[in-house]
Amino acid sequence: MATTSQSFPRLPADADAGARNSTAPVREIVPVARALSVLDLVGNTPLFEITRLTAGLIPAGVRIFAKLEGFNPGGSVKDRPARKMIEVGAAEGKLKPGKVIVDSTSGNTGIALAMLGAALGYPVELVMPSNVSRERKKIVGAYGARIHYSDPMEGSDGAIIMCRRLIEQNPARYFKPDQYNNEANALAHFETTGPEIWRQTRGQVTHFVAAIGTGGTVMGTGRFLKSKNSAVRVIAVEPDDAMHGLEGLKHMASSIVPGIYHEKELDDKIPVGTEEAYEMVYALGQTEGILVGQSSGAAMIAALKVAKSIREGTVVTVFGDFGDKYLSTNLWIGWQQWRRERLQQVTAR
Amino acid sequence: MAVRVRVPTPLRRFTAGVDEVSADGTSINAVIEDLERRHPGMRERLLDEKGDIRRFVNIYLNGDDIRFLDAINSKVKDGDDISIVPAIAGGR
Numbered sequence: 510m511a512t513t514s515q516s517f518p519r520l521p522a523d524a525d526a527g528a529r530n531s532t533a534p535v536r537e538i539v540p541v542a543r544a545l546s547v548l549d550l551v552g553n554t555p556l557f558e559i560t561r562l563t564a565g566l567i568p569a570g571v572r573i574f575a576k577l578e579g580f581n582p583g584g585s586v587k588d589r590p591a592r593k594m595i596e597v598g599a600a601e602g603k604l605k606p607g608k609v610i611v612d613s614t615s616g617n618t619g620i621a622l623a624m625l626g627a628a629l630g631y632p633v634e635l636v637m638p639s640n641v642s643r644e645r646k647k648i649v650g651a652y653g654a655r656i657h658y659s660d661p662m663e664g665s666d667g668a669i670i671m672c673r674r675l676i677e678q679n680p681a682r683y684f685k686p687d688q689y690n691n692e693a694n695a696l697a698h699f700e701t702t703g704p705e706i707w708r709q710t711r712g713q714v715t716h717f718v719a720a721i722g723t724g725g726t727v728m729g730t731g732r733f734l735k736s737k738n739s740a741v742r743v744i745a746v747e748p749d750d751a752m753h754g755l756e757g758l759k760h761m762a763s764s765i766v767p768g769i770y771h772e773k774e775l776d777d778k779i780p781v782g783t784e785e786a787y788e789m790v791y792a793l794g795q796t797e798g799i800l801v802g803q804s805s806g807a808a809m810i811a812a813l814k815v816a817k818s819i820r821e822g823t824v825v826t827v828f829g830d831f832g833d834k835y836l837s838t839n840l841w842i843g844w845q846q847w848r849r850e851r852l853q854q855v856t857a858r
Numbered sequence: 859m860a861v862r863v864r865v866p867t868p869l870r871r872f873t874a875g876v877d878e879v880s881a882d883g884t885s886i887n888a889v890i891e892d893l894e895r896r897h898p899g900m901r902e903r904l905l906d907e908k909g910d911i912r913r914f915v916n917i918y919l920n921g922d923d924i925r926f927l928d929a930i931n932s933k934v935k936d937g938d939d940i941s942i943v944p945a946i947a948g949g950r
Binding site: 568642662663664666667680745750751752753754755760783784838839840842843 | 864865866868869871877903906907912913914915916917937941944945
């Protein structure tokens with residue numbers, strides 16, 4: 510992502526921004542990128558400070574930032590692990606011309622694999638529950654990938670099992686990145702997301718908060734940040750119940766636990782309810798002008814809880830994608846009734 | 859009025875792992891109340907504190923989304939098929 514940082518006059522509602530500016534705002538000038546492939550455009554996403562939504566809610570010594578992963582070329586944080594898993598697969602000789610890339614995915618990883626497969630010339634087949642959003646199915650199809658639908662009643666675990674069966678029928682045909690068990694997933698974040706956050710916060714990050722689906726983001730980024738400063742607290746966010754509506758996230762206690770997920774490396778885990786996360790999505794849109802997906806709403810709820818529990822610190826979270834892929838989903842049922850005043854109730858919990 | 863209810867994986871801990879159960883009632887709401895009597899914990903997962911269907915829960919009556927029928931007041935009859943489907947798939 511090629512960006513230049515500029516100053517714009519701020520509205521009175523953000524008048525306290527001046528005080529924060531005295532603590533050296535991050536201003537990075539990145540040269541305009543020249544890319545030969547979409548692979549070159551993955552990563553280097555902006556770090557966005559959440560100020561309007563948090564005004565008056567968090568202590569003056571605390572700041573919250575979010576990595577806007579929707580700026581990746583495939584539109585999500587999943588471009589990072591997808592690129593790394595393909596890169597490692599090719600280096601190890603597991604992915605070579607003639608092979609088909611296959612995986613089970615409820616969406617963003619599928620989009621990333623479909624995009625990268627198209628750019629690299631590999632056919633892609635994806636297994637996903639039939640109840641994933643229409644936009645996702647269409648995007649994946651637009652990149653030329655083939656979709657196998659699994660039973661929506663069986664959730665993501667059903668897709669995992671169906672994908673295993675597909676490969677068993679013709680093992681030589683497929684290369685399966687296996688995002689749930691491939692350490693290259695976490696490595697992508699160790700090599701890119703972590704260093705970017707460290708650089709963008711000038712090493713000031715004190716808390717890293719990330720929602721868990723495969724666990725790759727929280728594991729890899731957390732490891733890198735702790736390698737730079739062992740005092741950095743790494744906190745995972747998960748749905749508060751097995752029955753939830755947070756697309757992309759896993760309730761670990763009731764799921765097949767990914768092989769790359771090691772809970773002992775976490776400092777804490779925060780459960781978030783589906784409805785409060787949905788409301789946070791509305792709040793972020795209406796206060797910050799950032800339209801994100803529900804996993805970002807959940808991450809923001811948790812980041813806010815962390816920020817309210819400390820007196821000083823820099824809390825960094827990850828907004829995994831933007832919200833345009835969810836406009837047809839249940840996320841937006843009843844949003845017209847939502848009013849900004851609800852923000853006080855949502856953030857008071 | 860006995861109906862067949864298909865239960866998604868996240869709710870099967872309330873049905874001893876069974877993926878299909880029977881319930882009685884003349885409306886979706888009544889069926890949910892009966893499910894709660896037989897399998898305590900189900901109601902809270904399906905309905906919010908105001909008694910409305912939770913936003914992330916889809917309920918299909920003979921294949922039709924009840925939001926496009928009469929929501930939880932939709933009438934059911936003997937032998938109907940009801941499916942409870944989480945609005946998302948989980949995983950990534």
